[in-house]
Structure formats: structure tokens, C-alpha cells
Amino acid sequence: MTVHRALVLGATGLIGRHLLYALLDSPHWQSVQVLTRRPLGFSHEKLRETVLPLDQMASRPDLFAVDDVFCCLGTTLRAAGSRSAFRQVDFDYCVQAAELARAQGADHFLVVSAVNASARSRVFYSRTKGQMEEAVEALDFRALTIMQPSLLLGDRSEFRTGERLAAAGMQWLRPLLNWTDADWLPVDAAAVAQAMLAAAREPASGVRRLRYRDIQRLAGIH
16 A cells, blocks of 8 residues: 655644544555644654744745645634735745645645635635635646635634634524535534545545535545
8 A cells, every 4th residue: 555645734723633633543644744833732653743934834845745735724814913914824825835845746735725715706815715726726736626615613722703603503504404515504624624635545636626515525424
């Protein structure tokens, strides 16, 4: 069995932490490199942790010499504090990570975006995500997987009142919506992580955009 090397960015986030644990448990990956702004707080025989500010990632191109790069970076306007700070994380860092991965010969780049991503959107958030997608797609990876979930469900380290209210409402309505696989339905962060893992293990080439239906299928949720 061929074993792979992985790099995870955003491993302390909602999706990233689920993904990291899954990668460490999977025999498919022999080593898991993590580039993080703060220590993870645990160790594992397959884990290689590098604590480094994201604006210095270009100083360690060697970290990107892996088979699969999982980019789970993302913030909110509220957490970032300004549009420029938000764009730095959700566009600049994601695109720079993709450029470094491409230059180091990574086979597969997997990145978390959003269901409403569009480079031509009038909404700043959606436009930034769409522009990030276009920039990464232009790098011409052998395989590029773009995750496009809607509202994420799960325990966050930060309190987001609007998202929690929306999630609570959708959880109540969800049994009434079983007849549809609409892309805007909320999805568990753990399911997105499992879908990313499954997508990385599938033979793939070209660009794939995975939404609610794809995420549920790959995560084994029926």
C-alpha cells in the first residue's frame, strides 16, 4: 500500500481539528505535517508540528513538499476586525499556501471555501472566497478539491451569536427537509473533514467542487 504525506493548515479550527485527528488515525498517511500559529498541545508519532506565523510560511517551503495539502484556513469579518485582515487570511494565505504547494510538487490541494463563493459577487465574503478559488485553480494542480459547505455545525472556540441561532433553527427544521439535498443546508464540520479525507484518498484529477450532497456521500452519511 502506498502511503502519503500530508500538510494541514488551520488545524486548530472547526474543520481542521477534526481533519487532523482523522489523518493521524488513517494508515493512508505516514506523516502529517502541521503549520500552526499556536501549539497544538499534544503529540503523536506521525505528527510533525511547526509553529510559525502564517505571514512567514514562505520561509519554510520545505513544509509543502508533501503529497496532499489540506487548507482549512478561514476567519470572519468580526474576528478579523477589518476587511483587509479578513482578506489576508481567506485569500492571501490560502493562495500563498497553494503557490508553495504547487512549487514543491504537491499532487493534491484541498481547500475549504463556501457554498456562495463567486468572484463576481457583490457580497465581500462571497467575492473573496470566489477570487481565492479562481486564483488557486489557475495554478493547475494535478488535483484540486474545493469544499463548498454552507453553515457549519460544531463546537467553536469563539462565540458567534448569529451562527448559533441559525444553526439551532436549522437543526429544528432539518427533519422537515429530508426530502432535499439543497446546497444551503447546514453540515457538521466533522462531516466536512471526513469528506476531505475521503476525497484525498479517491483517485482524482482536475478540479472538483464539493457541496452538501457530495459532502454527505463522502462522509458516509445517508
